[in-house]
Amino acid sequence: MTNVLELRGVGKKYEGFALDDISLTLPPGVIMGLIGPNGAGKSTIVKLILNLVHRDAGELRVFGLDAARDEAAVKARIGFVHEVPAFYPHMTIAGLGALVAPFYPRWDEPRFRQLLKDFDLPPRKRFWRLSRGMRTKVALALALSHHAELLVLDEPTSGLDPVFRRELLERLTGYIADEGASVLFSTHITADLERTADYVTFVQDGRLVFSSTRDEVMDGWALVKGPLALLDDDTRTWLKGVEVGPLGFVGVSDDIGAARRRFAGQDIIIERPSLEDIMCYTRRPC
Numbered sequence: 001m002t003n004v005l006e007l008r009g010v011g012k013k014y015e016g017f018a019l020d021d022i023s024l025t026l027p028p029g030v031i032m033g034l035i036g037p038n039g040a041g042k043s044t045i046v047k048l049i050l051n052l053v054h055r056d057a058g059e060l061r062v063f064g065l066d067a068a069r070d071e072a073a074v075k076a077r078i079g080f081v082h083e084v085p086a087f088y089p090h091m092t093i094a095g096l097g098a099l100v101a102p103f104y105p106r107w108d109e110p111r112f113r114q115l116l117k118d119f120d121l122p123p124r125k126r127f128w129r130l131s132r133g134m135r136t137k138v139a140l141a142l143a144l145s146h147h148a149e150l151l152v153l154d155e156p157t158s159g160l161d162p163v164f165r166r167e168l169l170e171r172l173t174g175y176i177a178d179e180g181a182s183v184l185f186s187t188h189i190t191a192d193l194e195r196t197a198d199y200v201t202f203v204q205d206g207r208l209v210f211s212s213t214r215d216e217v218m219d220g221w222a223l224v225k226g227p228l229a230l231l232d233d234d235t236r237t238w239l240k241g242v243e244v245g246p247l248g249f250v251g252v253s254d255d256i257g258a259a260r261r262r263f264a265g266q267d268i269i270i271e272r273p274s275l276e277d278i279m280c281y282t283r284r285p286c
Contacts, residue, residue, distance in 0.1 A: 240252050
């Protein structure tokens with residue numbers, strides 16, 4: 001079965017920042033969380049997938065097609081939700097649907113109207129009068145109304161209340177179950193992905209840290225806590241990142257089995273980390 005998304009050695013250079021050698025694979029019917037701190041390169045990856053910027057290196061295929069050469073065919077099968085949805089402010093929600101529909105061969109007007117009801121969105125209300133949460137709901141309704149095979153979400157829950165964040169995640173899970181679609185969910189709010197993501201891709205400073213199944217990440221990484229006396233130069237080199245405090249150190253390793261063997265019999269606590277632990281502590285140099 002053709003992968004929904006494939007990046008092989010993708011790179012993009014800007015003045016002062018470079019996305020370097022990014023490789024990932026997104027199979028059909030799954031959610032991939034794209035995580036990393038602000039400025040890590042997540043939005044650049046999204047822009048490359050949508051062909052909003054041109055890559056300088058590597059190969060990028062969506063549905064087996066070249067994202068740049070086959071742009072129209074690819075975009076007809078993608079739904080996109082941005083952190084700050086921007087549509088014509090004077091248009092009504094219903095008018096936005098009518099404007100967008102001709103671009104998508106599989107546009108489903110009954111589904112669009114049903115989604116507006118589900119999201120409590122008044123069709124005749126103008127976009128500029130909507131709250132931030134309602135604007136995100138409009139973008140999601142538009143993205144879901146043409147049976148998109150890939151949903152690309154760029155920080156869609158940033159600044160939104162927990163109730164709507166949970167509603168969005170439940171909606172995505174249901175959409176995948178019903179449609180067999182895939183989701184690329186770019187976010188720095190890792191709690192949104194703890195229960196829903198099947199795969200996790202972590203980028204930092206424009207480089208790929210890992211791209212694996214969530215279970216491989218959660219079962220493979222270790223959170224290591226111990227006294228400063230045990231934090232020698234060799235341990236610093238071995239850890240992927242560490243934070244030092246007055247009472248000891250906290251670090252992360254990408255090999256929980258090796259961590260347990262290395263610190264066996266010592267005054268060390270080894271736990272399974274959260275995605276937030278991994279993202280935060282790998283930012284701190286050893």
